[in-house]
Amino acid sequence: MVIAGCGAVSWKRPLLPQEAPVATVTALPNHVRDSFRCEPRPDPVPDARDSSDVAGSRRALVAMVIAATGPTRTGRAASRAFATSAGHSARMRSSLTPLGPPVSRDRIITNFPKWYTPHACLQLKEHFHGQVSATCQHRNTGTVGLRLSKVVVVGDLYVGKTSLIHRFCKNVFDRDYKATIGVDFEIERFEITGIPYSLQIWDTAGQEKFKCIASAYYRGAQVIITAFDLTDVQTLEHTRQWLEDALRENEPGSCFVFLVGTKKDLLSGAACEQAEVEAVRLANEMKAEYWSVSAKTGENVKAFFSRVAALAFEQSVLQDLEKRNSTRLQVGDGDLIRMEGSPPETQESTTSSSLGCC
Numbered sequence: 001m002v003i004a005g006c007g008a009v010s011w012k013r014p015l016l017p018q019e020a021p022v023a024t025v026t027a028l029p030n031h032v033r034d035s036f037r038c039e040p041r042p043d044p045v046p047d048a049r050d051s052s053d054v055a056g057s058r059r060a061l062v063a064m065v066i067a068a069t070g071p072t073r074t075g076r077a078a079s080r081a082f083a084t085s086a087g088h089s090a091r092m093r094s095s096l097t098p099l100g101p102p103v104s105r106d107r108i109i110t111n112f113p114k115w116y117t118p119h120a121c122l123q124l125k126e127h128f129h130g131q132v133s134a135t136c137q138h139r140n141t142g143t144v145g146l147r148l149s150k151v152v153v154v155g156d157l158y159v160g161k162t163s164l165i166h167r168f169c170k171n172v173f174d175r176d177y178k179a180t181i182g183v184d185f186e187i188e189r190f191e192i193t194g195i196p197y198s199l200q201i202w203d204t205a206g207q208e209k210f211k212c213i214a215s216a217y218y219r220g221a222q223v224i225i226t227a228f229d230l231t232d233v234q235t236l237e238h239t240r241q242w243l244e245d246a247l248r249e250n251e252p253g254s255c256f257v258f259l260v261g262t263k264k265d266l267l268s269g270a271a272c273e274q275a276e277v278e279a280v281r282l283a284n285e286m287k288a289e290y291w292s293v294s295a296k297t298g299e300n301v302k303a304f305f306s307r308v309a310a311l312a313f314e315q316s317v318l319q320d321l322e323k324r325n326s327t328r329l330q331v332g333d334g335d336l337i338r339m340e341g342s343p344p345e346t347q348e349s350t351t352s353s354s355l356g357c358c
Ligand SMILES: Nc1nc2c(ncn2[C@@H]2O[C@H](COP(=O)(O)OP(=O)(O)OP(=O)(O)O)[C@@H](O)[C@H]2O)c(=O)[nH]1
Pocket: 155, 156, 157, 158, 159, 160, 161, 162, 163, 164, 174, 175, 176, 177, 178, 179, 180, 181, 204, 205, 206, 207, 262, 263, 264, 265, 266, 293, 294, 295, 296, 297
């Protein structure tokens, strides 16, 4: 599987799970391995993104993605190896960041992005968790800055999943319909409270005939986005089934869920509000956060993905903190001694639900 040179990574034919690109750390090409080094980050530049630089940095990130989330056993082994070596490097210097162009200014998040509607949102708060802010301030986020969070976008065919992703990642809109065949993904880099962070956004096919291919990629999602067309109520009804299928492949309570109404530009304000009533009701049932967007005009697209990135980032940092705390040998007032690897019932767990997740 050739992965070099991919800006947006697309395959010519459906990618079967067993064919998912596999890269081990040792197998990484030199230019990829050289792409990670300990250096202070240069100051961000305005929006202009040199395409060759972007491609270079994406190549490095693609290798991370493949190692981190490939559905094969080898991919997961590579992921562990990568995380271990990354962990050592991170301890050597906390400001380890992937070499590449700085993230564009509109991918820099300093304040916690706001919800779309308080009637269906995952968190009402307006600031990052205190512990997260403190950790980021001390640049003590462990390997979070090197990890990718997997986002899976599902929903009926023609609802605009690809258009939404392309509007955000490439700032383009294509009015001609080209069905997604199987799956595709994009990687988007952010800088959140000074820490680099990346989303790996999986675009899946809505067509029934590709469903079994696409569903093989639901596993390991931190975020599930269920999309429907605001002008087609049937597509809203189907989101329940899409979500069920995606959740079945993931640990209960491990995913943030979003319900997104697309093609907002096709409705008048009043019609949109009417459609949103039912959507918000369903979002609450699904324990999802609701957003209305338009890929055509770009309305709410950036705000939506910023919100996704911030929630996923905060959860990653908190989970990393929890993991690190549990590895510290603890000798309490009693005779409690706790180390990593102790049975789960002895470990404190901060479940996703306690973080405001599904
Ligand atoms: N007016 C308008 N049209 C949109 C919008 N988003 C998508 N479309 C159109 O809707 C059609 C379907 O969009 P896609 O993004 O290809 O749909 P999809 O959900 O990826 O479809 P599959 O890949 O088959 O699952 C295309 O013709 C788009 O141009 C939008 O926000 N506004």
